Amino acid sequence: MRLLIRLLLWFFHRFRAYNAEVLKTPGPVLLVPNHLTWIDWMFLGVLLEKDWKFVTSRTTAQTSWLHRLVMINRRTFPIDTTSPYAVKEMAEFLKKGGRLVLFAEGRMSRTGALMKLYEGTGFLLHKTKARVITCYLRGAHRIKWARHPGWKRWFTPVSAHFSAVLSPPLVEGLTTNKARVQLTAWLRRQLVQQQFDVEMAFGARTLPEAIVETAAQWPGHLAAQDFTFRKLTYRRLLIGATILGRQWRKRFGPQRGERIGLLLPTSLGAVVSLLSLWFAGKTPAILNFTAGPAVLTGCAKLAGLRWIVTSRAFVTRARINLEPLAEAGLQAIFLEDIMSGVGFWTKLWAAFERLVNVRSLPESAPRDAESEAVVLFTSGSEAAPKGVVLSHRNLLANIRQMLCVADMSDSERMFNALPIFHSFGLTAGTLLPLVRGFFVFLYPSPLHYRVVPELFYDRDCTILLATNTFLNGYIRRAHPYDFHNLRYLFAGAEKVHENTANILARKFGVRVLEGYGATECSPVIAVCTPQEPKFGSVGRLLPGMEYKIEPVPGVLEGGRLLVRGPNVMKGYLNPEANAAFQALGGWYDTGDIVTVDDEGFLFIQGRLKRFAKVSGEMVSLTAVEDALAGAFPQYGLRCQVAVLSRPDSEKGEALVAVSNEPHLTIEEIRAALKARGLPNLWAPKEVIFVKEIPKLGTGKVNHRELAAQLKERLS
Secondary structure (H helix, E strand, C coil): CHHHHHHHHHHHHCCEEECHHHHHCCCCEEEEECCCECCHHHHHHCCCCCCEEEEEEHHHHCCCHHHHHHHCCCCEEEECCCCCCHHHHHHHHHHCCCEEECCCCCCCCCCCCCCCCCCHHHHHHHHHCCEEEEEEEECHHHECCECCCCCCECCCCCEEEECCCECCCCCCCCCHHHHHHHHHHHHHHHHHHHHHHHHHHHCCCCHHHHHHHHHHHCCCCEEEEECCCCEEEHHHHHHHHHHHHHHHHHHHCCCCCCEEEEECCCCHHHHHHHHHHHHCCCEEEECCCCCCHHHHHHHHHHCCCCEEEECHHHHHHHCCCCHHHHHCCCEEEEHHHHHHCCCHHHHHHHHHHHHHCCCCCCCCCCCCCCCEEEEEECCCCCCCCCEEEEEHHHHHHHHHHHHHHCCCCCCCEEEECCCCCCHHHHHHHHHHHHHHCCEEEECCCCCCCCHHHHHHHHCCCCEEEECHHHHHHHHHHCCCCCCCCCCEEEECCCCCCHHHHHHHHHHHCCCEEEEEECHHHCCEEEECCCCCCCCCCCEEECCCCEEEEECCCCCCCCEEEEEECCCCCCEECCHHHHHHHHCCCCCEEEEEEEEECCCCEEEEEEEHHHEEEECCEEEEHHHHHHHHCCCCHHHCCCCCEEEEEEEECCCEEEEEEEECCCCCCHHHHHHHHHHCCCCHHHCCCEEEECCCCCECCCCCECHHHHHHHHHHHHC
16 A cells, blocks of 8 residues: 555655655654645655654544544544643653654645644643654645645645754743743744755756746746736746847847846836846846936946846836936947837747747756846945845745745735835845746836825735835825735835834734845845734844844944845945955845844844944934834824934034924924933934935935935035
């Protein structure tokens, strides 16, 4: 029978097992796999010795004769899941040297991803000190026996990947309740880490390869739609990218890795252009069209660009002046001109090629995971923009890290209005849904505060990416029902203010999941999830990442955060900045002051550059801004306060509040800070009115420009 099952699994699923020799480990030992299908026990049972027992539910076994046959036999350990003694029975079995297979999720996944783990598993580990083997069943969520509502097939490859033998951490001195919570959280991290490691080892090595793999599974699926309401299936995406890729090779030449500028909004045209440049073996350098001509020209020169791909309609509508770029020797290539020169037979041949072999990659497409994928430019909120080189491995690692911690399903519908020149909008908002295989609606501007909520509602979207600034705009205009389908609201780029989160929760019934990242990290470093939320924190570090905190003189709480992981960039284009980065040996200095609590959650105190030394004490300007956010409801949600510092002859530095509300007084500001419990030392010395607080294209306050304005005002 065992041989027959093994043959059937190989025939239907090309089943293979990795590191299966670890299953010979003597008890007490617990094998914990992810649970995806009705036949997970088969994938494991053909590999296990006879003394291993599967934990099953005696209650579920009574629902039919087939359940009884499978769930109550000499290879199972039936328990009454409603009894408080069930865990004790398992503990006694393990203490006697037993070996158990436990599906810690307690049910089959309804999303195809890892769901919550029951804390009884943590109790078992605490009481028995049993060792653990985790198992990741890769591909099992795509077979017909899976329970999630997404696409499934009969013949889908499945593999079982077993971890090394793990010893749970010691939790001496903790109560049983705290110990089981901590050990369950530890086990979840092990499962997530294993999934990430396996996907990095066995998954696609480059972005075009990953997108083509997804397209091959679901070619007719609607991949994206934009503000023009044109639709793009995966098949049409590949056809368009194939046609454009060949045009690029004719125009730009066959040289691999050459950087080509991309000046486009978040749209279908941008998606097809990105993939087509990869198909042509080129590296897109995505330019910030909200920056001034001088910054654009400087970034183009830094990247060594000769050509910039853009759209004539977009340039006209956005009123972008291309003359400074032309004067600097850069040639603009308009998509309309390229596509008008493509004949009918060329399009037909590309469509035929994709129909015959949807899995094929052009010969010129990159194969090396370490090759350049994109060049992005930092926001420039505090200094001149730096050119950041991200590899295919960097971006794919960050996509997989996010997918490992968030249970996104095939039926998700993402709304992305963030610009693709911003790493959050590119990686999380554009590439992640294309690689994962769910729908994304692309909108060119997050500043259309009335339109975005309405379109989110109209398109039945479930995931929204935003910043605190954009969220404030949406909640002023949105109807309370606009976000009724929203499952995930991820916010990054700047701190989410408590007032913003409260309004979203009370008026819209929405929980904000705050994250933290940097362009140099592709960008996400940490994120809160529905399974691991903590308001005020930016979440735990993503799997595969390490961190260390270095002390900073004058900062009493926390320190400077450095991170390392597969999503950290290849390097900078700027020679001095790149030399400093390479000298750290793979570590990236975020420049942020953070604290980390006992559960591993990160709390951002502010950027080191945004600390002022007042009377010898380091004061976080970000913390003062956060305390003032939403503190003046009498002036409405539009009222904003930014905090800067200036030299002071008495205290070294003094704080200055800058607001777009002309009636706001320094007394009101000081009263608000006192109500938040901040010391008088942290209070601004004066308040200055500006008609509008300058913002970057990502929604963050442009502190660099604001400081220049303040300097001019005070001079």
